[in-house]
Amino acid sequence: MKALLHLNKYFYKYRSHLIIGIIITIVARLFLLYTPRYVKEIFTVIETYFAGDITKEVFKNDLFEAILYIVGAAIIGAILTFFMRQTIINVSRYIEYDLKNEIYEQYQKLSLNFYKKNRTGDLMNRITEDVTRVRMYAGPAIMYSINTITLIIMVIFYMYKASPKLTLYTLVPLPILSIIIYKLSKEIHNRSTVVQEYLSKLSTFTQESFSGISVIKAYGIEAQTSKNFKELAIESKNKQVSLAKIQAWFFPMMILLIGSSNLLVIYIGGMQYINSEIESIGTIAEFLMYVNLLTWPVATVGWVTSIVQQAEASQKRINEFLNIEPEIKNENNTETNIEGDIVFNDVSFTYDDTNIEALKKVSFTIKAGETLSILGKTGSGKSTILDLIGRLYDVNQGSITINKIPLNKLNLYNLRDSIGYVPQDAFLFSDTIKNNISFGKIDATEADVIEAAKNAQVHKNIIKFKNGYDTVLGERGITLSGGQKQRVSIARAIIKSPKIFLFDDCLSAVDTETEEKILKNLNKISKNKTSIIVSHRVSSAKNADKIIVLDDGKIVQEGNHDSLINVDGYYKELYLKQLSETV
Protein backbone atom coordinates (compact mmCIF):
# COMPACT_ATOMS: atom_id res chain seq x y z
CA MET A 1 0.00 0.00 0.00
CA LYS A 2 3.06 2.26 0.20
CA ALA A 3 2.99 3.31 -3.44
CA LEU A 4 -0.70 4.16 -3.25
CA LEU A 5 0.03 6.76 -0.56
CA HIS A 6 0.87 9.00 -3.51
CA LEU A 7 -2.86 9.33 -4.09
CA ASN A 8 -3.55 10.76 -0.63
CA LYS A 9 -3.03 14.32 -1.89
CA TYR A 10 -5.85 13.73 -4.37
CA PHE A 11 -8.12 12.18 -1.75
CA TYR A 12 -7.49 15.29 0.33
CA LYS A 13 -8.24 17.52 -2.65
CA TYR A 14 -11.60 15.82 -3.18
CA ARG A 15 -12.31 15.19 0.51
CA SER A 16 -15.74 16.85 0.55
CA HIS A 17 -17.00 14.71 -2.35
CA LEU A 18 -15.57 11.64 -0.69
CA ILE A 19 -17.06 12.32 2.73
CA ILE A 20 -20.48 12.98 1.20
CA GLY A 21 -20.07 9.79 -0.85
CA ILE A 22 -19.21 7.74 2.23
CA ILE A 23 -22.19 9.12 4.18
CA ILE A 24 -24.52 8.43 1.25
CA THR A 25 -23.15 4.88 0.94
CA ILE A 26 -23.80 4.15 4.61
CA VAL A 27 -27.32 5.64 4.54
CA ALA A 28 -28.13 3.80 1.28
CA ARG A 29 -27.17 0.49 2.90
CA LEU A 30 -29.38 1.31 5.92
CA PHE A 31 -32.37 1.61 3.61
CA LEU A 32 -31.45 -1.64 1.88
CA LEU A 33 -31.75 -3.42 5.22
CA TYR A 34 -35.37 -2.39 5.58
CA THR A 35 -36.53 -5.02 3.11
CA PRO A 36 -35.60 -8.22 5.05
CA ARG A 37 -37.02 -6.78 8.25
CA TYR A 38 -40.35 -5.93 6.63
CA VAL A 39 -40.47 -9.25 4.79
CA LYS A 40 -40.20 -10.89 8.20
CA GLU A 41 -42.92 -8.49 9.41
CA ILE A 42 -45.19 -9.66 6.57
CA PHE A 43 -44.65 -13.30 7.56
CA THR A 44 -45.44 -12.48 11.19
CA VAL A 45 -48.59 -10.59 10.19
CA ILE A 46 -49.73 -13.55 8.06
CA GLU A 47 -48.98 -15.98 10.92
CA THR A 48 -50.91 -13.90 13.48
CA TYR A 49 -53.82 -13.48 11.08
CA PHE A 50 -54.09 -17.20 10.47
CA ALA A 51 -53.79 -17.78 14.22
CA GLY A 52 -56.90 -15.61 14.48
CA ASP A 53 -55.19 -12.99 16.65
CA ILE A 54 -56.02 -10.03 14.35
CA THR A 55 -58.97 -9.04 12.19
CA LYS A 56 -58.90 -9.06 8.39
CA GLU A 57 -59.00 -5.26 8.43
CA VAL A 58 -55.90 -4.97 10.67
CA PHE A 59 -54.17 -7.72 8.62
CA LYS A 60 -54.77 -5.80 5.39
CA ASN A 61 -53.59 -2.54 6.92
CA ASP A 62 -50.41 -4.08 8.38
CA LEU A 63 -49.65 -5.87 5.13
CA PHE A 64 -50.14 -2.70 3.11
CA GLU A 65 -47.98 -0.70 5.51
CA ALA A 66 -45.13 -3.23 5.32
CA ILE A 67 -45.27 -3.31 1.51
CA LEU A 68 -45.27 0.48 1.44
CA TYR A 69 -42.15 0.54 3.64
CA ILE A 70 -40.38 -1.99 1.41
CA VAL A 71 -41.20 -0.07 -1.78
CA GLY A 72 -40.32 3.28 -0.16
CA ALA A 73 -37.01 1.98 1.19
CA ALA A 74 -36.17 0.44 -2.20
CA ILE A 75 -36.84 3.73 -3.99
CA ILE A 76 -34.83 5.82 -1.51
CA GLY A 77 -32.06 3.17 -1.54
CA ALA A 78 -31.95 3.27 -5.33
CA ILE A 79 -31.76 7.09 -5.41
CA LEU A 80 -28.99 7.09 -2.82
CA THR A 81 -27.10 4.37 -4.71
CA PHE A 82 -27.22 6.62 -7.77
CA PHE A 83 -25.68 9.48 -5.75
CA MET A 84 -23.16 7.11 -4.16
CA ARG A 85 -21.81 6.32 -7.63
CA GLN A 86 -22.09 9.96 -8.67
CA THR A 87 -19.84 11.03 -5.83
CA ILE A 88 -17.28 8.29 -5.25
CA ILE A 89 -16.93 7.08 -8.85
CA ASN A 90 -16.75 10.69 -10.05
CA VAL A 91 -13.92 11.33 -7.60
CA SER A 92 -12.03 8.42 -9.15
CA ARG A 93 -12.52 9.99 -12.58
CA TYR A 94 -11.20 13.33 -11.28
CA ILE A 95 -8.19 11.56 -9.78
CA GLU A 96 -7.63 9.68 -13.05
CA TYR A 97 -7.65 13.01 -14.90
CA ASP A 98 -5.27 14.66 -12.39
CA LEU A 99 -2.90 11.71 -12.39
CA LYS A 100 -2.75 11.56 -16.18
CA ASN A 101 -1.93 15.28 -16.24
CA GLU A 102 0.69 14.85 -13.53
CA ILE A 103 2.39 12.05 -15.47
CA TYR A 104 2.17 13.95 -18.76
CA GLU A 105 3.67 17.09 -17.20
CA GLN A 106 6.48 15.00 -15.77
CA TYR A 107 7.07 13.41 -19.20
CA GLN A 108 7.38 16.89 -20.67
CA LYS A 109 10.02 17.83 -18.10
CA LEU A 110 12.15 14.75 -18.63
CA SER A 111 15.12 14.93 -20.95
CA LEU A 112 15.78 13.12 -24.22
CA ASN A 113 17.88 10.53 -22.39
CA PHE A 114 14.78 9.40 -20.53
CA TYR A 115 12.97 8.82 -23.82
CA LYS A 116 15.88 6.83 -25.14
CA LYS A 117 16.01 4.60 -22.09
CA ASN A 118 12.28 3.84 -22.08
CA ARG A 119 10.19 2.38 -24.84
CA THR A 120 7.26 4.46 -26.14
CA GLY A 121 4.88 1.57 -25.42
CA ASP A 122 5.94 1.58 -21.79
CA LEU A 123 5.44 5.35 -21.51
CA MET A 124 1.99 5.03 -23.03
CA ASN A 125 1.05 2.10 -20.81
CA ARG A 126 1.80 3.99 -17.62
CA ILE A 127 -0.41 6.87 -18.62
CA THR A 128 -3.25 4.63 -19.83
CA GLU A 129 -3.43 1.10 -18.42
CA ASP A 130 -1.63 1.75 -15.15
CA VAL A 131 -3.71 4.85 -14.45
CA THR A 132 -6.87 2.86 -15.22
CA ARG A 133 -5.88 0.24 -12.65
CA VAL A 134 -5.17 2.94 -10.09
CA ARG A 135 -8.58 4.45 -10.81
CA MET A 136 -10.19 1.13 -9.96
CA TYR A 137 -8.67 1.52 -6.51
CA ALA A 138 -9.57 5.21 -6.12
CA GLY A 139 -13.20 4.57 -7.09
CA PRO A 140 -14.78 1.12 -7.19
CA ALA A 141 -12.44 -0.44 -4.59
CA ILE A 142 -13.15 2.30 -2.06
CA MET A 143 -16.86 2.32 -2.82
CA TYR A 144 -17.23 -1.44 -2.52
CA SER A 145 -15.09 -1.54 0.63
CA ILE A 146 -17.30 0.99 2.42
CA ASN A 147 -20.32 -0.81 1.09
CA THR A 148 -19.03 -4.17 2.31
CA ILE A 149 -17.93 -2.97 5.73
CA THR A 150 -21.23 -1.15 6.35
CA LEU A 151 -23.34 -4.06 5.18
CA ILE A 152 -21.38 -6.73 7.01
CA ILE A 153 -21.51 -4.84 10.32
CA MET A 154 -25.20 -4.01 10.02
CA VAL A 155 -26.37 -7.33 8.61
CA ILE A 156 -24.44 -9.36 11.18
CA PHE A 157 -25.81 -7.12 13.92
CA TYR A 158 -29.43 -7.72 12.81
CA MET A 159 -28.81 -11.41 12.17
CA TYR A 160 -27.22 -11.89 15.58
CA LYS A 161 -30.13 -10.10 17.23
CA ALA A 162 -32.60 -12.42 15.49
CA SER A 163 -30.72 -15.70 16.05
CA PRO A 164 -27.04 -16.04 17.09
CA LYS A 165 -26.88 -19.75 16.25
CA LEU A 166 -28.42 -19.37 12.79
CA THR A 167 -26.04 -16.44 12.17
CA LEU A 168 -23.02 -18.62 12.83
CA TYR A 169 -24.11 -21.39 10.47
CA THR A 170 -25.12 -18.95 7.74
CA LEU A 171 -21.81 -17.14 7.77
CA VAL A 172 -19.57 -20.23 7.59
CA PRO A 173 -19.47 -20.54 3.73
CA LEU A 174 -18.92 -16.81 3.16
CA PRO A 175 -15.18 -16.53 3.98
CA ILE A 176 -14.63 -19.53 1.69
CA LEU A 177 -16.44 -17.60 -1.04
CA SER A 178 -14.21 -14.62 -0.40
CA ILE A 179 -11.01 -16.65 -0.65
CA ILE A 180 -12.14 -18.42 -3.82
CA ILE A 181 -13.09 -15.11 -5.49
CA TYR A 182 -9.73 -13.67 -4.49
CA LYS A 183 -7.87 -16.58 -6.07
CA LEU A 184 -10.07 -16.46 -9.16
CA SER A 185 -9.62 -12.65 -9.52
CA LYS A 186 -5.86 -13.04 -9.29
CA GLU A 187 -5.78 -15.72 -11.94
CA ILE A 188 -8.19 -13.69 -14.12
CA HIS A 189 -5.83 -10.73 -13.75
CA ASN A 190 -2.75 -12.81 -14.70
CA ARG A 191 -4.44 -14.22 -17.75
CA SER A 192 -5.89 -10.88 -18.83
CA THR A 193 -2.41 -9.32 -18.61
CA VAL A 194 -1.21 -11.96 -21.09
CA VAL A 195 -4.26 -11.28 -23.27
CA GLN A 196 -3.46 -7.54 -23.18
CA GLU A 197 0.14 -8.24 -24.21
CA TYR A 198 -1.06 -10.24 -27.19
CA LEU A 199 -3.56 -7.57 -28.13
CA SER A 200 -0.87 -4.92 -28.14
CA LYS A 201 1.45 -7.24 -30.14
CA LEU A 202 -1.36 -7.65 -32.65
CA SER A 203 -2.03 -3.93 -32.91
CA THR A 204 1.68 -3.09 -33.21
CA PHE A 205 2.00 -5.71 -35.95
CA THR A 206 -1.04 -4.38 -37.82
CA GLN A 207 0.02 -0.77 -37.40
CA GLU A 208 3.50 -1.51 -38.70
CA SER A 209 2.23 -3.45 -41.67
CA PHE A 210 -0.18 -0.63 -42.57
CA SER A 211 2.56 1.99 -42.23
CA GLY A 212 4.95 -0.12 -44.28
CA ILE A 213 2.34 -1.30 -46.77
CA SER A 214 4.28 0.14 -49.71
CA VAL A 215 7.40 -1.87 -48.73
CA ILE A 216 5.29 -5.04 -48.22
CA LYS A 217 3.70 -4.65 -51.64
CA ALA A 218 6.92 -3.68 -53.38
CA TYR A 219 8.65 -6.81 -52.05
CA GLY A 220 5.58 -8.98 -52.66
CA ILE A 221 5.57 -10.37 -49.12
CA GLU A 222 1.80 -10.11 -48.50
CA ALA A 223 1.48 -13.89 -48.06
CA GLN A 224 4.27 -14.05 -45.49
CA THR A 225 2.81 -11.05 -43.60
CA SER A 226 -0.62 -12.69 -43.56
CA LYS A 227 0.92 -15.91 -42.26
CA ASN A 228 2.71 -14.05 -39.45
CA PHE A 229 -0.50 -12.24 -38.58
CA LYS A 230 -2.45 -15.49 -38.51
CA GLU A 231 0.08 -17.12 -36.17
CA LEU A 232 -0.10 -14.17 -33.80
CA ALA A 233 -3.90 -14.12 -34.00
CA ILE A 234 -4.08 -17.85 -33.13
CA GLU A 235 -1.84 -17.32 -30.09
CA SER A 236 -3.99 -14.39 -29.06
CA LYS A 237 -7.20 -16.42 -29.48
CA ASN A 238 -5.77 -19.24 -27.32
CA LYS A 239 -4.96 -16.80 -24.54
CA GLN A 240 -8.47 -15.32 -24.79
CA VAL A 241 -10.02 -18.79 -24.55
CA SER A 242 -7.91 -19.58 -21.50
CA LEU A 243 -9.09 -16.32 -19.89
CA ALA A 244 -12.72 -17.10 -20.73
CA LYS A 245 -12.31 -20.54 -19.10
CA ILE A 246 -11.24 -19.10 -15.76
CA GLN A 247 -13.85 -16.33 -15.96
CA ALA A 248 -16.51 -18.98 -16.50
CA TRP A 249 -15.81 -20.30 -12.98
CA PHE A 250 -16.70 -16.99 -11.34
CA PHE A 251 -20.50 -17.11 -11.28
CA PRO A 252 -20.90 -20.90 -10.79
CA MET A 253 -18.69 -20.64 -7.68
CA MET A 254 -20.80 -17.77 -6.39
CA ILE A 255 -24.04 -19.61 -7.08
CA LEU A 256 -22.69 -22.75 -5.38
CA LEU A 257 -21.68 -20.92 -2.23
CA ILE A 258 -24.85 -18.81 -2.03
CA GLY A 259 -26.81 -22.02 -2.54
CA SER A 260 -24.93 -23.68 0.35
CA SER A 261 -25.64 -20.73 2.64
CA ASN A 262 -29.31 -20.72 1.63
CA LEU A 263 -29.56 -24.46 2.28
CA LEU A 264 -27.97 -24.04 5.69
CA VAL A 265 -30.40 -21.24 6.57
CA ILE A 266 -33.39 -23.31 5.51
CA TYR A 267 -32.18 -26.48 7.24
CA ILE A 268 -30.90 -24.99 10.51
CA GLY A 269 -33.65 -22.32 10.56
CA GLY A 270 -36.29 -24.97 9.90
CA MET A 271 -34.93 -27.14 12.75
CA GLN A 272 -34.89 -24.14 15.06
CA TYR A 273 -38.46 -23.25 14.13
CA ILE A 274 -39.60 -26.83 14.80
CA ASN A 275 -37.79 -26.71 18.17
CA SER A 276 -39.36 -23.27 18.82
CA GLU A 277 -35.91 -21.67 19.08
CA ILE A 278 -37.05 -18.91 16.72
CA GLU A 279 -40.42 -17.36 17.11
CA SER A 280 -41.45 -16.81 13.46
CA ILE A 281 -41.01 -18.56 10.13
CA GLY A 282 -40.43 -15.01 8.87
CA THR A 283 -36.98 -15.10 10.51
CA ILE A 284 -35.94 -17.76 7.94
CA ALA A 285 -37.13 -15.55 5.08
CA GLU A 286 -35.35 -12.59 6.68
CA PHE A 287 -32.10 -14.62 6.95
CA LEU A 288 -32.36 -15.81 3.36
CA MET A 289 -32.50 -12.18 2.29
CA TYR A 290 -29.58 -11.27 4.53
CA VAL A 291 -27.49 -14.04 3.02
CA ASN A 292 -28.25 -12.77 -0.46
CA LEU A 293 -27.49 -9.22 0.65
CA LEU A 294 -24.14 -10.36 2.03
CA THR A 295 -23.05 -12.51 -0.87
CA TRP A 296 -21.97 -9.80 -3.27
CA PRO A 297 -20.14 -7.69 -0.65
CA VAL A 298 -18.33 -10.76 0.65
CA ALA A 299 -17.39 -11.76 -2.88
CA THR A 300 -16.09 -8.25 -3.45
CA VAL A 301 -13.63 -8.63 -0.55
CA GLY A 302 -11.67 -11.00 -2.78
CA TRP A 303 -12.17 -8.85 -5.83
CA VAL A 304 -11.23 -5.62 -4.04
CA THR A 305 -8.08 -7.23 -2.58
CA SER A 306 -6.97 -8.17 -6.07
CA ILE A 307 -7.81 -4.66 -7.40
CA VAL A 308 -5.76 -3.05 -4.62
CA GLN A 309 -2.80 -5.33 -5.36
CA GLN A 310 -2.92 -4.48 -9.05
CA ALA A 311 -3.31 -0.75 -8.30
CA GLU A 312 -0.34 -0.90 -5.92
CA ALA A 313 1.83 -2.49 -8.62
CA SER A 314 0.67 0.06 -11.21
CA GLN A 315 1.17 3.04 -8.91
CA LYS A 316 4.65 1.74 -8.11
CA ARG A 317 5.46 1.78 -11.83
CA ILE A 318 3.95 5.29 -12.17
CA ASN A 319 5.93 6.53 -9.15
CA GLU A 320 9.17 5.27 -10.71
CA PHE A 321 8.66 7.84 -13.48
CA LEU A 322 7.23 10.56 -11.25
CA ASN A 323 10.25 10.34 -8.96
CA ILE A 324 12.80 10.80 -11.73
CA GLU A 325 14.50 14.16 -11.42
CA PRO A 326 14.68 15.88 -14.83
CA GLU A 327 18.32 15.93 -15.94
CA ILE A 328 17.94 19.34 -17.53
CA LYS A 329 16.76 21.77 -14.89
CA ASN A 330 15.91 25.43 -15.04
CA GLU A 331 18.06 27.09 -12.42
CA ASN A 332 17.09 30.65 -13.19
CA ASN A 333 13.54 31.87 -12.94
CA THR A 334 14.24 35.48 -13.80
CA GLU A 335 13.71 36.62 -17.35
CA THR A 336 16.95 36.58 -19.32
CA ASN A 337 17.44 38.53 -22.47
CA ILE A 338 19.21 36.21 -24.89
CA GLU A 339 21.52 37.73 -27.43
CA GLY A 340 23.23 35.47 -29.88
CA ASP A 341 26.87 35.58 -28.72
CA ILE A 342 27.76 31.90 -28.43
CA VAL A 343 31.05 30.57 -27.11
CA PHE A 344 32.09 26.91 -26.93
CA ASN A 345 34.98 26.49 -24.57
CA ASP A 346 36.74 23.07 -24.64
CA VAL A 347 33.42 21.29 -24.82
CA SER A 348 33.41 17.50 -24.57
CA PHE A 349 30.29 15.41 -24.63
CA THR A 350 29.64 11.69 -24.28
CA TYR A 351 26.24 10.11 -24.87
CA ASP A 352 25.22 8.19 -21.76
CA ASP A 353 23.58 5.24 -23.43
CA THR A 354 26.15 4.52 -26.17
CA ASN A 355 29.20 5.89 -24.38
CA ILE A 356 30.16 7.52 -27.68
CA GLU A 357 32.28 10.62 -27.19
CA ALA A 358 30.58 12.80 -29.80
CA LEU A 359 32.55 16.00 -29.08
CA LYS A 360 36.15 16.28 -27.94
CA LYS A 361 37.39 19.61 -26.59
CA VAL A 362 35.51 21.71 -29.12
CA SER A 363 36.05 25.49 -28.95
CA PHE A 364 34.68 28.22 -31.19
CA THR A 365 33.00 31.61 -30.99
CA ILE A 366 30.09 33.12 -32.89
CA LYS A 367 29.23 36.75 -32.43
CA ALA A 368 25.63 37.90 -32.32
CA GLY A 369 24.31 38.30 -35.85
CA GLU A 370 26.95 36.03 -37.42
CA THR A 371 26.42 32.85 -39.37
CA LEU A 372 28.38 29.72 -38.60
CA SER A 373 28.45 26.74 -40.88
CA ILE A 374 29.38 23.30 -39.64
CA LEU A 375 30.52 20.61 -42.05
CA GLY A 376 31.94 17.18 -41.53
CA LYS A 377 31.49 13.51 -42.25
CA THR A 378 28.43 11.70 -40.99
CA GLY A 379 28.66 10.97 -37.27
CA SER A 380 31.29 13.66 -36.71
CA GLY A 381 29.24 15.48 -34.04
CA LYS A 382 27.48 18.28 -35.96
CA SER A 383 23.95 17.67 -34.64
CA THR A 384 25.34 17.21 -31.14
CA ILE A 385 26.57 20.83 -31.19
CA LEU A 386 23.04 22.05 -31.98
CA ASP A 387 21.49 19.80 -29.30
CA LEU A 388 23.88 21.20 -26.72
CA ILE A 389 23.00 24.81 -27.61
CA GLY A 390 19.30 24.05 -27.09
CA ARG A 391 20.21 22.28 -23.82
CA LEU A 392 18.65 19.01 -24.93
CA TYR A 393 21.72 17.65 -23.14
CA ASP A 394 24.16 19.30 -20.75
CA VAL A 395 27.88 19.26 -21.51
CA ASN A 396 30.13 16.86 -19.60
CA GLN A 397 33.25 18.99 -19.74
CA GLY A 398 34.04 22.56 -20.72
CA SER A 399 31.37 25.20 -21.05
CA ILE A 400 29.01 26.86 -23.47
CA THR A 401 28.11 30.47 -22.86
CA ILE A 402 25.63 32.85 -24.40
CA ASN A 403 26.21 36.54 -23.64
CA LYS A 404 29.07 35.27 -21.44
CA ILE A 405 26.61 33.41 -19.18
CA PRO A 406 26.92 29.60 -18.93
CA LEU A 407 23.91 27.93 -20.57
CA ASN A 408 22.76 26.24 -17.37
CA LYS A 409 22.57 29.61 -15.63
CA LEU A 410 20.21 31.05 -18.23
CA ASN A 411 16.47 30.82 -17.91
CA LEU A 412 15.84 27.56 -19.80
CA TYR A 413 12.48 28.70 -21.18
CA ASN A 414 13.91 32.02 -22.42
CA LEU A 415 16.77 30.13 -24.01
CA ARG A 416 14.53 27.70 -25.88
CA ASP A 417 12.15 30.49 -26.74
CA SER A 418 14.95 32.36 -28.45
CA ILE A 419 15.89 29.42 -30.66
CA GLY A 420 14.35 28.47 -34.01
CA TYR A 421 15.42 24.87 -34.51
CA VAL A 422 14.96 22.93 -37.72
CA PRO A 423 15.87 19.30 -37.08
CA GLN A 424 17.36 16.84 -39.52
CA ASP A 425 14.15 14.77 -39.67
CA ALA A 426 11.40 17.29 -40.16
CA PHE A 427 8.59 16.20 -37.89
CA LEU A 428 5.14 17.42 -38.86
CA PHE A 429 1.98 16.82 -36.86
CA SER A 430 -1.21 15.31 -38.28
CA ASP A 431 -2.74 18.74 -38.61
CA THR A 432 -3.20 21.43 -41.24
CA ILE A 433 -0.17 22.98 -42.94
CA LYS A 434 -1.22 26.31 -41.41
CA ASN A 435 -1.15 24.92 -37.88
CA ASN A 436 2.11 23.11 -38.51
CA ILE A 437 3.74 26.41 -39.42
CA SER A 438 2.06 28.62 -36.81
CA PHE A 439 3.13 26.05 -34.19
CA GLY A 440 6.29 28.18 -34.03
CA LYS A 441 4.28 31.26 -33.03
CA ILE A 442 0.93 30.59 -31.40
CA ASP A 443 -0.56 34.03 -32.18
CA ALA A 444 0.55 34.06 -35.83
CA THR A 445 -1.82 35.58 -38.38
CA GLU A 446 -2.59 34.07 -41.76
CA ALA A 447 -0.35 36.70 -43.35
CA ASP A 448 2.55 35.68 -41.06
CA VAL A 449 2.10 32.04 -42.09
CA ILE A 450 2.09 32.90 -45.78
CA GLU A 451 5.14 35.13 -45.47
CA ALA A 452 7.08 32.42 -43.62
CA ALA A 453 6.09 29.87 -46.25
CA LYS A 454 7.18 32.23 -49.02
CA ASN A 455 10.57 32.71 -47.36
CA ALA A 456 10.93 28.96 -47.04
CA GLN A 457 10.07 28.60 -50.75
CA VAL A 458 7.12 26.33 -50.07
CA HIS A 459 4.21 28.75 -50.62
CA LYS A 460 3.88 27.85 -54.31
CA ASN A 461 3.62 24.16 -53.46
CA ILE A 462 1.04 24.75 -50.76
CA ILE A 463 -1.34 26.83 -52.87
CA LYS A 464 -1.39 24.06 -55.45
CA PHE A 465 -3.10 21.75 -52.94
CA LYS A 466 -6.92 21.79 -53.15
CA ASN A 467 -7.26 23.04 -49.58
CA GLY A 468 -4.17 25.24 -49.62
CA TYR A 469 -2.96 26.05 -46.13
CA ASP A 470 -5.87 24.07 -44.66
CA THR A 471 -4.55 20.84 -46.19
CA VAL A 472 -4.28 18.20 -43.50
CA LEU A 473 -0.97 16.33 -43.27
CA GLY A 474 -0.07 12.91 -41.95
CA GLU A 475 -2.19 9.82 -41.57
CA ARG A 476 -5.48 11.57 -42.11
CA GLY A 477 -4.22 13.69 -44.95
CA ILE A 478 -1.67 14.00 -47.67
CA THR A 479 1.98 13.06 -47.52
CA LEU A 480 4.44 15.81 -48.37
CA SER A 481 7.65 15.08 -50.25
CA GLY A 482 10.87 15.09 -48.22
CA GLY A 483 11.85 18.52 -49.54
CA GLN A 484 8.38 19.98 -48.90
CA LYS A 485 8.48 18.68 -45.33
CA GLN A 486 11.86 20.29 -44.76
CA ARG A 487 10.61 23.61 -46.08
CA VAL A 488 7.45 23.58 -43.93
CA SER A 489 9.73 22.86 -41.00
CA ILE A 490 11.93 25.83 -41.99
CA ALA A 491 8.84 28.07 -42.24
CA ARG A 492 7.95 27.02 -38.69
CA ALA A 493 11.31 28.31 -37.45
CA ILE A 494 11.16 31.48 -39.55
CA ILE A 495 7.73 32.50 -38.24
CA LYS A 496 9.09 32.40 -34.72
CA SER A 497 11.60 35.13 -35.60
CA PRO A 498 14.06 33.88 -32.98
CA LYS A 499 17.40 35.34 -31.93
CA ILE A 500 19.20 32.11 -32.84
CA PHE A 501 18.54 29.88 -35.84
CA LEU A 502 19.72 26.28 -35.77
CA PHE A 503 19.41 24.50 -39.13
CA ASP A 504 20.39 20.85 -38.98
CA ASP A 505 21.07 19.66 -42.52
CA CYS A 506 17.56 20.79 -43.39
CA LEU A 507 18.16 21.56 -47.05
CA SER A 508 19.44 18.11 -47.97
CA ALA A 509 16.24 17.14 -49.79
CA VAL A 510 15.82 20.31 -51.84
CA ASP A 511 17.46 20.98 -55.18
CA THR A 512 20.39 23.41 -55.30
CA GLU A 513 18.36 26.12 -57.05
CA THR A 514 15.71 26.15 -54.30
CA GLU A 515 18.46 25.88 -51.70
CA GLU A 516 20.02 29.01 -53.12
CA LYS A 517 16.72 30.91 -52.94
CA ILE A 518 16.04 29.79 -49.37
CA LEU A 519 19.54 30.73 -48.27
CA LYS A 520 19.12 34.15 -49.86
CA ASN A 521 15.85 34.66 -47.95
CA LEU A 522 17.40 33.39 -44.75
CA ASN A 523 20.21 35.81 -45.22
CA LYS A 524 17.70 38.67 -45.27
CA ILE A 525 15.62 37.34 -42.38
CA SER A 526 18.56 36.46 -40.18
CA LYS A 527 20.18 39.87 -40.24
CA ASN A 528 21.11 40.62 -36.62
CA LYS A 529 20.35 37.02 -35.73
CA THR A 530 22.84 34.27 -35.05
CA SER A 531 22.55 31.30 -37.38
CA ILE A 532 24.19 27.91 -37.33
CA ILE A 533 23.82 25.88 -40.48
CA VAL A 534 24.81 22.22 -40.42
CA SER A 535 25.26 20.86 -43.90
CA HIS A 536 26.96 18.41 -46.20
CA ARG A 537 27.02 20.92 -49.04
CA VAL A 538 29.52 23.68 -49.65
CA SER A 539 26.73 25.68 -51.29
CA SER A 540 25.02 26.00 -47.88
CA ALA A 541 28.23 26.96 -46.14
CA LYS A 542 30.05 29.26 -48.50
CA ASN A 543 28.37 32.51 -47.43
CA ALA A 544 28.81 31.92 -43.72
CA ASP A 545 30.95 34.29 -41.68
CA LYS A 546 32.70 31.31 -40.21
CA ILE A 547 32.99 27.66 -41.18
CA ILE A 548 34.17 24.79 -39.02
CA VAL A 549 34.85 21.25 -40.17
CA LEU A 550 34.42 18.43 -37.69
CA ASP A 551 35.97 15.00 -37.78
CA ASP A 552 35.32 12.42 -35.12
CA GLY A 553 34.15 15.05 -32.64
CA LYS A 554 37.11 17.41 -33.17
CA ILE A 555 37.42 20.63 -35.12
CA VAL A 556 39.87 19.91 -37.93
CA GLN A 557 39.41 23.06 -40.01
CA GLU A 558 38.24 26.56 -39.22
CA GLY A 559 37.94 29.70 -41.35
CA ASN A 560 35.72 31.06 -44.11
CA HIS A 561 35.03 29.92 -47.65
CA ASP A 562 37.84 31.93 -49.19
CA SER A 563 40.45 30.82 -46.72
CA LEU A 564 39.40 27.16 -46.66
CA ILE A 565 39.37 26.58 -50.41
CA ASN A 566 42.97 27.59 -50.43
CA VAL A 567 44.18 25.00 -47.98
CA ASP A 568 44.26 21.25 -48.48
CA GLY A 569 41.71 19.44 -46.42
CA TYR A 570 38.13 18.22 -46.18
CA TYR A 571 36.55 21.54 -47.22
CA LYS A 572 38.63 21.97 -50.36
CA GLU A 573 38.04 18.33 -51.36
CA LEU A 574 34.31 18.71 -50.85
CA TYR A 575 34.28 21.98 -52.74
CA LEU A 576 36.11 20.52 -55.73
CA LYS A 577 33.97 17.38 -55.72
CA GLN A 578 30.72 19.31 -55.59
CA LEU A 579 31.98 21.80 -58.14
CA SER A 580 32.72 18.98 -60.59
CA GLU A 581 29.22 17.53 -59.97
CA THR A 582 27.54 20.80 -60.96
CA VAL A 583 29.58 21.29 -64.11
Ligand SMILES: Nc1ncnc2c1ncn2[C@@H]1O[C@H](COP(=O)(O)OP(=O)(O)OP(=O)(O)O)[C@@H](O)[C@H]1O
Ligand atom coordinates in the same frame (compact mmCIF):
# COMPACT_ATOMS: atom_id res chain seq x y z
N1 LIG B 1 21.00 10.39 -29.20
C1 LIG B 1 22.15 9.74 -29.27
N2 LIG B 1 22.46 8.78 -28.39
C2 LIG B 1 23.62 8.14 -28.47
N3 LIG B 1 24.58 8.38 -29.36
C3 LIG B 1 24.32 9.33 -30.27
C4 LIG B 1 23.10 10.05 -30.26
N4 LIG B 1 23.10 10.94 -31.24
C5 LIG B 1 24.29 10.79 -31.85
N5 LIG B 1 25.01 9.83 -31.28
C6 LIG B 1 26.36 9.42 -31.66
O1 LIG B 1 27.19 10.55 -31.54
C7 LIG B 1 28.04 10.69 -32.66
C8 LIG B 1 27.82 12.06 -33.29
O2 LIG B 1 26.50 12.10 -33.81
P1 LIG B 1 25.87 13.39 -34.50
O3 LIG B 1 24.45 13.09 -34.77
O4 LIG B 1 26.18 14.59 -33.70
O5 LIG B 1 26.68 13.42 -35.85
P2 LIG B 1 26.42 14.26 -37.17
O6 LIG B 1 27.70 14.82 -37.54
O7 LIG B 1 25.29 15.20 -36.97
O8 LIG B 1 25.99 13.11 -38.18
P3 LIG B 1 25.05 13.22 -39.48
O9 LIG B 1 25.77 14.06 -40.48
O10 LIG B 1 24.95 11.79 -39.94
O11 LIG B 1 23.78 13.79 -39.02
C9 LIG B 1 27.71 9.54 -33.60
O12 LIG B 1 28.69 8.55 -33.42
C10 LIG B 1 26.37 9.04 -33.14
O13 LIG B 1 26.28 7.63 -33.30
